[in-house]
Amino acid sequence: MYSYSLTHLKQLESEAIFIMREVASQFEKPVLLFSGGKDSIVMVRLAQKAFWPAKVPFPLMHIDTGHNFPETIEFRDRLVNELGADLIVRSVQDSINSGKAVEEKGPNPSRNSLQTITLLDAIEEFKFDAAFGGARRDEEKARAKERFFSHRDEFGQWNPRNQRPELWNLFNGKKQVGEHFRVFPLSNWTEMDVWQYIAMENLAIPQIYFTHQREIVVRDGMLLAKSPFITLMKEEAYEPRQIRFRTVGDMTCTGAVESDAASIDAIIQEVASAKVTERGGRADDKRSEAAMEDRKKQGYF
Amino acid sequence: MKVEELDQAATEQYLNMDLLRFTTAGSVDDGKSTLIGRLLYDSKAIFEDQMDAIERSSKNAGDENVNLALLTDGLRDEREQGITIDVAYRYFATPKRKFIIADTPGHIQYTRNMVTGASTANLAIVLVDARNGVVEQTCRHAFIASLLRIQHLIVCVNKMDLVDYAQESFDKIRDDFKEFSSKLDIPDIRYIPISALKGDNVVNKSEYMPWYEGGSLLYTLEDVQISSDNNFVDSRFPIQRVIRPQSDKYHDYRGYAGRVAGGVFKPGDQVVALPSGLTSKIASIETLDGKLDEAFAPMSVSILLEDDIDITRGDMLCKPDNQPNVGQDIELMVCWLHNKKLALNGKYAIKHTTKDVRCVVKDIKYKININTLHRLEDDKEIGLNDIGRIQIRTTAPLLYDSYKKNRTTGSLIIIDEFTNETIGAGMII
Structure with a gap:
């Protein structure tokens, strides 16, 4: 008998497309959270595939910490322009200015947790009832237990102890007024899958993922890029290194890796032999053992 | 080979990998966490x-030893109480396959979690402690795997090191399990003697059990044929x-988007739209990457028809000579x-394929004792x-098949209309 089979990447793609179409049909006002990082670039590609030849039926939204890599913002604007998509930007700086959020103190104040405030305000402002995120279960242990359709109460909170069981391909997006869902179509993807998909689809990604020379400072074992948002402490100094970034987050908490990888294939080889997870270089996750879970309970991505 | 060629070969191989989803069940004492930890560790996924x-x-x-359970027990409550509350998904890959593990806890809410984990799995691993033999929990796990129509079961007889790698211990457990499993409906059952702790027969073949002629667990996971499990x-x-793009370029475009749940669709095929019963021909099967010659499960595509007929979400395309059941009175397992009991005459919301309906429970026929399989x-x-x-x-009316025939058109979830929680999982008979 002739055997029908799909490669694992095609299966993951099909699953993600199915989920995006479910969201577009089950919800009234979805939004795709877009950071300009590789996962959200893959998400945009999948959204195009899910609705082609129609336009993606929801806007993209960037929660801007103001601590971005300039390359990421340039890339974001170019991609949005090419797509003809609607982009909403809401900034943490505005939340700080209006007194809703308070800047952290210290030598590298992170705006990471402040994003939650801006994000929840924006969801309320636009009355979004579903927000797509590019998070994956392999990224972090709290995420490993999160559902594809992740319910948020009226305060935007996640309750990990009382999640709806998710069986087969039946996704329950029913909710009360004021509640919303976070939806993660890439739940079953790994870092390697994302890179392979970028290679297979020939997707453009920001230059900071490739090797380049940059002034960095070594702090707590992490290589942090020179930026106006970091204050050097005593005996610290910037030095040039040949590096690249495995994830794209805030400049204040995203650690670089030393690397010569100049192409997607080279990155894939590097990922294949990597000894630490991609979030191993993220200061925001290192704050406590349950840092991610605590942030998520409050409404983080 | 040059480095670039090697890279190229590795990339191509990765692009041709397939995917196996499996579920593991067992309690901490069975060594399940140790086994998963070893699979992840030896495949460099940790x-x-x-x-x-x-x-x-x-x-x-x-703890004196590194507790590999902490790899999967990600939630604060789980760590504090030392228990697994919820299904955790883990990922690893070998050069042949990518694997998704649905790791389900053995005792806490075992049925709810096992059913959830098993609902998307191709294969189940059931762990048996070589010293204790087939126990109640073993039977329970195997029954749930069978109920959820998992086609492949691997019985791992673990802790063989503690019974001196004795063939008699393994044979006894295999024979006991065979007797029990004759009541089940699982076509492919395999038995592997292992020691998760020492690594015997997990990734590599054990030196201590020359009497065992089969492959190691990982070899078996890589080798199981699953491509014919889907209904084609x-x-x-x-x-x-x-x-409907409603743009100038695609003015009259009307694509029916969905994921194939069974069989094969090709351009030119005669199809019937249900529940209307109107027929047409497939004009084309389209994706952003181009038109396709065929679509089969689980592909997500858009189907275009030659005629303009009224079809909406919740409807189904099938072949005129092979249609699903259409009905409102449905029997299911x-x-x-949920804590709140199922109510006779209770009203609930239902999700079945892409259709939402409501239902009333007309009859409760029996409950199953899942340890003995007796009908109560x-x-x-x-x-x-x-x-x-x-x-x-x-x-x-639902457009359905028996769960035995099709996992997608034969499954549904039951939802509380007031809290919106998913409270039941149904498999149509």
């Missing part, structure tokens, strides 16, 4: 920072959404997922973690 983190946590908790005979295409005709209280057979009537 990273140094993760290992450091669990070493630190183990030390903080006062009965064509089913539940419509998720109608795509239900697994209950006198006990019709179906509460959390119970499995039983019920009859429902739906507000609108």
Whole structure:
């Protein structure tokens, strides 16, 4: 008998497309959270595939910490322009200015947790009832237990102890007024899958993922890029290194890796032999053992 | 080969990998966490920072050995109480396959979690402690795997090192399990003697059990043929959404978007749209990447028809000579997922394929004792973690197959209309 089979990447793609179409049909006002990082670039590609030849039926939204890599913002604007998509930007700086959020103190104040405030305000402002995120279960242990359709109460909170069981391909997006869902179509993807998909689809990604020379400072074992948002402490100094970034987050908490990888294939080889997870270089996750879970309970991505 | 050619070869191989989803069941004492830890560790899916983190946590908790359960027990409550609350998904890959593990806890809410994990799995691993033999829990796990129509089961007889790698211990457990499993409906059952702790027969063949002629666990996972498990005979295409670009370029475009749930669809095929019964021909099968010659499960595509007929979400495309059942009175096996008991004459919301309906529970036929598989005709209280057979009537006809025939068109979830929680999982008979 002739055997029908799909490669694992095609299966993951099909699953993600199915989920995006479910969201577009089950919800009234979805939004795709877009950071300009590789996962959200893959998400945009999948959204195009899910609705082609129609336009993606929801806007993209960037929660801007103001601590971005300039390359990421340039890339974001170019991609949005090419797509003809609607982009909403809401900034943490505005939340700080209006007194809703308070800047952290210290030598590298992170705006990471402040994003939650801006994000929840924006969801309320636009009355979004579903927000797509590019998070994956392999990224972090709290995420490993999160559902594809992740319910948020009226305060935007996640309750990990009382999640709806998710069986087969039946996704329950029913909710009360004021509640919303976070939806993660890439739940079953790994870092390697994302890179392979970028290679297979020939997707453009920001230059900071490739090797380049940059002034960095070594702090707590992490290589942090020179930026106006970091204050050097005593005996610290910037030095040039040949590096690249495995994830794209805030400049204040995203650690670089030393690397010569100049192409997607080279990155894939590097990922294949990597000894630490991609979030191993993220200061925001290192704050406590349950840092991610605590942030998520409050409404983080 | 040059380095670039090697890279190229590795990339191509990765792009041709397939995917196996499996579920593991067992309690901490069976060595399940150790087994998963070893599979992940030996396939290099555990990273140094993760290992450091669990070493630190183990030390903080006062454990002598590194507690690999901490890899999957990600939630604060789980760590504090030392239990697994919820299904955790883990990922690893070998050069042949990518694997998704649905790791389900052995005792806490076992049925709810096992059913959830098993619902998407191709294969189940059931762990048996070589010293204890086949116990109640073993049977329970195997029964749930069978109920959820998992086609491949691997019985891992673990802790062989503690019975001196004796063939008699293994043979006894295999024979006991064979006797029990004759009551089940699983076509492919395999038995592997292992020691997760020492690594015998997990990734590499053990030196201590020359009497065992089969492959190691990982070899078996890589080798199991799953491509024929999907139904490629009965064509089913539940419509998720109608795509109408309403742009100048695609003025009259009307694509029916969905994921193939069974069978094969090709351009030119005669199809019938249900429930309307109107027929047409497939004009083309389209994706952003181009037109396709065929679509089969689980592909997500858009189907365009030659005629303009009225079709919406919740409808289904099939072949005229092979149609699903259409009906409102439906019998199913239900697994209950919530503290609030199933109510006779209770009204609930239902999700089935892409269709939402309501239902009323007309009859509770029996409950199953999942340890003995006996039908309890006198006990019709179906509460959390119970499995039983019920009859429902739906507000609108469902387009369904038996779960045995098709996992997608044969499954449904039951939802509380007030809290919106998913409270039951149904498999249509």
